[in-house]
Every structure is written in structure tokens, then in C-alpha cells.
Amino acid sequence: MNMHYQTLSNCVGNTPLVQLVRLVNTETNSIVLAKLEGNNPAGSVKDRPALNMILQAEKRGEIKPGDTLIEATSGNTGIALAMAAAMRGYQMKLIMPNNMSMERKASMSAYGAQLIEVTKEEGMEGARDLAQRMVNEGQGIMLDQFANPDNPLAHYQTTGPEIWHATQGQVTHFVSAMGTTGTIMGTSMYLKEQNADVEIVGVQPKEGAAIPGIRRWPEAYMPKIYESTRVDRTIDMSQDLAEETMRNLAKQEGIFAGVSSGGAVAAALQVANETENAVIVCIICDRGDRYLSTGVYNP
Numbered sequence: 001m002n003m004h005y006q007t008l009s010n011c012v013g014n015t016p017l018v019q020l021v022r023l024v025n026t027e028t029n030s031i032v033l034a035k036l037e038g039n040n041p042a043g044s045v046k047d048r049p050a051l052n053m054i055l056q057a058e059k060r061g062e063i064k065p066g067d068t069l070i071e072a073t074s075g076n077t078g079i080a081l082a083m084a085a086a087m088r089g090y091q092m093k094l095i096m097p098n099n100m101s102m103e104r105k106a107s108m109s110a111y112g113a114q115l116i117e118v119t120k121e122e123g124m125e126g127a128r129d130l131a132q133r134m135v136n137e138g139q140g141i142m143l144d145q146f147a148n149p150d151n152p153l154a155h156y157q158t159t160g161p162e163i164w165h166a167t168q169g170q171v172t173h174f175v176s177a178m179g180t181t182g183t184i185m186g187t188s189m190y191l192k193e194q195n196a197d198v199e200i201v202g203v204q205p206k207e208g209a210a211i212p213g214i215r216r217w218p219e220a221y222m223p224k225i226y227e228s229t230r231v232d233r234t235i236d237m238s239q240d241l242a243e244e245t246m247r248n249l250a251k252q253e254g255i256f257a258g259v260s261s262g263g264a265v266a267a268a269l270q271v272a273n274e275t276e277n278a279v280i281v282c283i284i285c286d287r288g289d290r291y292l293s294t295g296v297y298n299p
Contacts, residue, residue, distance in 0.1 A: 008087055009055075012047045013158040015039045017166040017281065022252045023245075023269060030278035032268045034255060035163065038287035042083035042107075043076075045159075045285040049182050050080035052154035053143040054088055065089030068140035072096070072127035075104040076213060076286055077145050077180065082111035093140055095127040101212070103290040125221050145180050147224035152186030159183065160190025163281050169194065173275070175201040175268040175282040177214040177260040178234075181226040183283060188230040202231040203260075203267045209239040212294075213260035213285065235270065237263040243296050245269070246288070250297070256288035259296060 016039060020032045037045035057063045068091040071081055078094040085092040092113040096105075099120040108115055118126040128146070135142045145151050163171055174191055176184040181202075188200040205211045214237075217223065239259075246262025249255045257265075261284040268282035288297065 008041055008083075009051055011041050012051050013040070014162060017163065018255075020253055020255075020265070023248060023265070025269075025273050028272060028274075028276050028278070030272040030275055030280060032265070032272050033167065033279070033281045034253075034265065034268075034284045035159075035281060036255070037283060037285050038257065040080075042080045042111075043287050043290065044080060045183055045283060046076040046080035047083070048154040048158055049145060049148075049151040049180075050077060050084045051087075052157075053145065053148055053150045054081075054084045054090070056150040056153075057141075057143060058088070063090070063141055067091070068093060070095070070131050070134050070140040070142050071145065072124065072131040073145075074124055074127075074179070074213060075100050075290075078113065079104060079107045079111070079290075081143070082108045082113035085113065086111045091140070093134070095131045095134075097123050097127060101291055102293045107290065124215065125218065128221065145182065145223075146221075149225060151180060151182035152189065152225050155183050155186025156190045157186075159283075160187045163187065164191060164194050167279055167281065170279045171195075171198055171281050172278045173199045173201060173268075173271050173280040175203065175264050175271065175280060177203045177211075177237075177264045177283065177285060178231075179214050179260070181223050183285070185225055185227065185230055192230070199232045199271075200230060201267060201271060202234045203237050203263050204234060205242075205263075206236045206238050209237065209242075211237065211239055211242050211259050211263055212291070213258065214263060235267040237266060241266050247297060249284075250288060255284060257284045258286045258288055258291050261285055 040047035242263035
């Protein structure tokens with residue numbers, strides 16, 4: 001018998017692209033397609049850069065199995081890195097604000113990662129500062145998702161081509177929430193090479209809005225991988241609309257996702273309402289079950 005098996009690393013990417021059928025206003029004749037990144041092994045779009053950052057660092061000889069990796073994370077990257085570290089044989093220390101959901105923390109621990117928390121007030125900026133201090137003290141090696149070109153490269157090599165091929169080159173708009181900005185940077189790079197007219201739409205929280213996974217960074221903490229020229233338009237998203245759209249996605253489309261995905265879909269629906277005959281692709285970056293304890297599904 002000739003059997004063929006995959007390793008887990010082969011299961012990252014090639015996620016479904018599905019059409020939204022009940023939330024979209026059909027008057028403009030535009031369609032909205034959602035890329036279900038929650039179907040990745042560790043449950044989010046961050047599986048792509050997490051695995052790629054480790055594999056590329058291994059190829060360059062910068063890390064080897066048995067080493068300790070250190071990373072600041074607000075959640076999904078940490079879970080994805082914990083999975084990839086377990087898969088490849090690394091120790092993982094993750095620094096995160098203490099207001100992240102119980103499910104995220106439990107998932108990281110399940111993969112064997114050590115969690116180190118900073119206060120909600122210190123936030124991701126404080127987590128990034130602590131991670132850098134630990135590296136400076138020789139406690140481990142940082143892949144640094146915020147400055148590592150292997151982060152957007154993962155999306156240039158996989159997410160962008162998958163969208164282009166799945167839409168047969170008909171995509172007109174790409175909408176993505178912006179956190180580390182790796183997804184939007186790498187996907188934009190690929191899609192613009194295929195068709196410079198594809199409009200790239202980034203979603204960030206309105207001032208004062210708290211949407212897990214997406215940020216308005218202070219200038220000093222702006223991810224080094226971010227290039228503003230790769231984003232054609234930025235939509236400021238309210239927390240209420242992101243959460244309402246997230247709940248409607250589950251109730252009306254059967255897509256169970258997190259709050260940042262709600263923000264991305266809300267922005268995609270806005271574009272669809274404004275544009276005739278558009279083919280709009282948005283990123284559903286994770287699954288809703290890692291947010292249940294926060295109460296966002298029970299307003």
C-alpha cells in the first residue's frame with residue numbers, strides 16, 4: 001500500500017475563501033469574500049508568519065532546536081509561535097498584557113510556552129520593551145514579528161497568491177485589520193504586482209476603541225515592517241460596530257470569528273456599499289471560541 005502523509009507544517013495556509021451571502025447589500029452588485037484563517041492548525045492567520053519566521057531563521061543558522069525564543073504578543077502570534085516552537089523543538093517565552101482572554105493564555109500554555117505578563121496599562125508597548133530587555137540579558141532570541149521581514153514574506157508567498165488564484169485575478173479590493181501589519185504588507189505586495197489597481201484597505205481602531213489584535217501604534221512603536229505606501233485607504237473602526245458585525249457573522253453567515261474579523265468585515269461591507277461590481281476579499285483572522293470568556297458574544 002502506497003500511503004502519503006503530511007506533516008503539520010504542510011497544513012498551514014490554503015484556507016477557504018467563502019462568499020458572504022446574507023450580510024451584503026446586493027444593490028451594488030459587489031461580492032464580499034472572507035478568507036477563513038481560523039482553519040489553520042493553531043487557529044489563526046498568524047500560523048503563516050510564525051512558522052515562516054522559525055523556518056527562515058533555522059535556514060540562516062540563527063536558531064537551532066533546543067534554543068529559547070522570546071516574543072511579545074497580544075495573543076494569536078503567541079499561540080501560533082507556541083505551536084511552531086513545539087513542532088520544531090524550541091522553548092518559548094511569551095510576554096503579553098494581562099488583559100488577554102483566558103482562552104488565549106490557556107492555548108499558549110497547552111503548547112508548552114511560558115507566559116510572562118505585563119499590566120494592561122503597560123500594554124503591548126510594555127510587553128515589547130520587556131521582551132527586548134530579556135533578550136539583552138541573554139535569556140533567549142527574539143524573532144520580532146514587528147520588524148522581521150519573514151512575517152510579511154509569509155503572506156507574499158502564500159496569502160496573496162491564494163487570493164489571486166481563488167478569485168481568478170478578479171479581486172478588486174483587499175481588506176485587512178492592522179496589528180503587526182504583516183498580513184496587509186505581504187498580501188499588498190503580491191496583489192499589487194499582479195494588478196496595481198487592486199485597492200488595499202487597512203482597518204484600525206478609532207481613538208479609544210479596544211479591538212483585540214488591531215492597534216493604532218504610537219509613532220515610536222510603529223512596526224518596522226509597515227510601509228504606508230502599501231495601504232491605499234485606512235478605515236477607522238468603532239469597537240461597537242466591530243463587535244456587532246462579529247456577532248452578525250455568526251448568526252447570519254455561520255462564521256464564528258473574533259472581534260478584529262468583525263472589524264474587517266464591517267469595513268468590507270462599507271466598501272461594498274460604496275462600490276459597483278467589486279470583488280472584495282477580507283481576512284477572517286481567527287475563530288470566535290478564543291473570545292467566549294470575554295463576554296463579547298453576550299452583550
